[in-house]
Amino acid sequence: MFQTAVRRSSVFQPLKYGGKYTVTLIPGDGTGKEISNSVSTIFKAANVPVEFEEIDVTGMDKRDKPTEVALHEAIQSMKRNKVGLKGIFYTPSERDGHTSFNVALRKELDLYASLSLIKNIPGLKTRHTGVDFALIRENTEGEYSGLEHQSVPGVVESLKIITEAKSKRIAQFAFDFALKNNRKSVTCIHKANIMKMADGLFRKTFYNTAANYESITANDLIVDNASMQAVSRPQQFDVLVTPNLYGSILSNIGSGLVGGPGVVPGGNFGHENALFEPGCRHTQLNITGRNEANPTAMILSACMMLRHLNLKEYADLINAATYSVLEDGKTVTKDLNGTANTEEFTRAILEKMERL
Known part of the structure; x- marks a missing residue:
């Protein structure tokens, strides 16, 4: 429901x-x-x-x-x-x-x-019981922008696009979903420790948006840690919001859980x-x-x-x-x-x- x-x-x-x-x-x-x-x-x-x-x-x-x-x-x-x-x-x-x-x-x-x-x-x-979380992923940018080129033979550059505007609207969607469906927390999944500018912007925008939803707990997890947590203790998750690629991976992990x-x-x-x-x-x-x-x-x-x-x-x-x-x-x-x-x-x- x-x-x-x-x-x-x-x-x-x-x-x-x-x-x-x-x-x-x-x-x-x-x-x-x-x-x-x-x-x-x-x-x-x-x-x-x-x-x-x-x-x-x-x-x-x-x-x-x-x-x-x-x-x-x-x-x-x-x-x-x-x-x-x-x-x-x-x-x-x-x-x-x-x-x-x-x-x-x-x-x-x-x-x-x-x-x-x-x-x-x-x-x-x-293997697990009590699993019940919603996975929300941004669908239109990130690694799925499809912007690739071969700069020289044997070297391919693939552009990852993250914008503040699209990060904000997916964060709003996640918090609105949490409010309308009696969810208590929203967790931002990212790799901002490495991609400090791109995922850093996604994470920063998430927390800026969270300030408008005081009744919802906001937190974040690095994607590799989130993957480990998902297979070890998935019951802790409520709503997850992710850039495109991480959501694709975690949806497959999630399907394996249930x-x-x-x-x-x-x-x-x-x-x-x-x-x-x-x-x-x-x-x-x-x-x-x-x-x-x-x-x-x-x-x-x-x-x-x-x-x-x-x-x-x-x-x-x-x-x-x-x-x-x-x-x-x-x-x-x-x-x-x-x-x-x-x-x-x-x-x-x-x-x-x-x-x-």
Whole structure:
């Protein structure tokens, strides 16, 4: 359960026709289509007043003009609808591959705040219990600015961009989130002991912003120490706010604490748009088309989206049914040590919804 903390502009207004919201759906690569189908099936069964405008975009092709056209269509769809649900795009590591479509969407739509909810789910046995923290990362600058060049053969320079303005707005988002969701503390994650100017500015701006939120405890941790603390005593964390790269790493660590990438929901927020997606970004290419994917993260992300649209009753029903199936442990997917496939897991949720 969460409340959106974004400071919206006056033009933010999701499209609604005939009592239904129009939402952009971008399945993504790997198992994206399979887990998106689970959400669509559940929404239909629950009569959720949402119609999906589906745009198929793939990051699998290195350089492909139709693919870039589809990405442009997805961006235009988001600009119309203001709200979207997406899977994860594959990003090639080769130098001749395209830039990250995930990053491109966030930058084009100025989805500056990424939110991942790291929380133990009843029924899923993990090494740690009592884990419940929100990870908020700045989405548009830092190492993900993508500004690289080869100054001379064999020497590459990659620019890390940190600005006071964007550091301030992500800090405000984190503190606003803490206030609206009864969180008690916000921890700034940084490497200011080494990158004294860049991360130093991020940390300084964080504390300047904290002065306006006297009821929230503000503190900070160096990122390597934070990683160690996360795997040894994650219960100490409440809300974490990070530059882009550190948040990417810590979201993966966090997913490992609570059951893996298949169970962590997330979303990306800007002043005019909100795009929800699994909080730990894995395409799961190795099991694509095998009906083995765990759709929990996508389903819970969709529930976050429904709350964002003020459709709380639908979100609560779907969330409760999903948690009930996971707690029963009888019909869970292979990543959770079960034997159910994606469709069986989805049917189990539908059956729970009927009982609830």
